Amino acid sequence: MKHFLLALVMAGVCAMAQAHETDNKGYVLVIHGGAGTILKKNMSAEKEAAIRAKLEEALRTGQAILDRGGEAVEAVVATIKVMENSPLFNAGKGAVFNHEGQNEMDASLMDGRDLNAGAVAGVTHVKNPITLAREVMTNSKHVMLSGKGAEEFAHTRDIEMVDPAYFRTEKRWNQLQKALKKDTVLLDHDQEQKFGTVGAAALDSHGNLAAGTSTGGMTNKRWNRIGDSPVIGAGTYADNNSCALSATGHGEFFIRAAVAHSVCALMEYKGLTLQQAADEIIMNKLVKMGGEGGIIAVDGKGNVSMTFNTEGMYRGYIKGHEKPVIGIYKE
DSSP states (O other), X not given: OHHHHHHHHHHHHHHHHHHHHHHHTTOEEEEEEEEEOOOGGGOOHHHHHHHHHHHHHXXXXXXXXXXXXXXXXXXXXXXXXXXXTSTTXXXXXXOOOOTTXXXXXXXXXXXXXXXXXXXXXXXXXXXXHHHHHHHHHHHSSOSEEXXXXXXXXXXXXXXXXXXXXXXXXXXXXHHHHHHHHHTXXXXXXXXXXXXXXXXXXXXXXXXXXXXXXXXXXXXXXXXXXXXXXXXXXXXXXXXXXXXXXXXXXXXXXHHHTTHHHHHHHHHHHHOOOHXXXXXXXXXXXXXXXXXXXXXXXXXXTOOEEEEESSSXXXXXXXXXXXXXXXXXXXX
8 A cells, every 4th residue: 555655646746747847848038139230250259258158148047937937027027137237238237328428228028918018218227127117017007117207116116226337338438439429329230339239038838928128229329319129019029929029220210110019910910920020021121121130039839030131130049948049140
């Protein structure tokens, strides 16, 4: 009898382990760190290694959450925070300077289960704008907050705030000085502006999708300019009926083309595959408009797209326990 009971217990343990493995088999996480004129000849081995390592760290952070059955929204926020905390990308710690010598940051987040979304624009004291975007989504009646109002809300939600000096890096400051001398703005994809907007999209083991994006915008931007990153439907979109997507590139074009929603709409209403929809918008419509950039996306079946019309895009994805795939250049 004891042997029989022991066998039942062991069988139950094995069944639980197998169920856990099955529950987590279908998760996918895909990320980007900006698109632009990214050429191997201009990249030192040390810099490339640092970028690849940070992209993998971001992927592994999200993977750990998804592997334990965590939600897509949670994984997206944690993944983006890793990149926001690195000076390698134009978001959070690595945000570029505006014309007045300030770091104005934008971020957005969307949940594919119910189309709930949150976004912030023009914040200057929020350490991780993506965390504030999540608070707007889950703990306010609004979708987008900006400037001082967004930061007032941040205080009510105990979001970590920092002195603006935290965001200053000499590399970004020097980029601003060059832009001021040329009296121009520098985009993520300009030759001197290789480090860009960050984003993530995830499919969790429950079949739900989510996406988020975070950026510092353009170097030397003026008049509180806001790009596509905090605009739901332009820089970020997620819908369980189609896909979860984050964009990077020349924001004005992405807003005009409603890039993120357009890709999802082509899938939902015309029956295109994720890659077909991505190609139609990024490689056709956007190119005809003169817009440069790219997207990362995942659909409900776990298909991934990392499509861009520039010379390169920092990007990567991981599926379940598989080895992460990371890319930088056009390949």
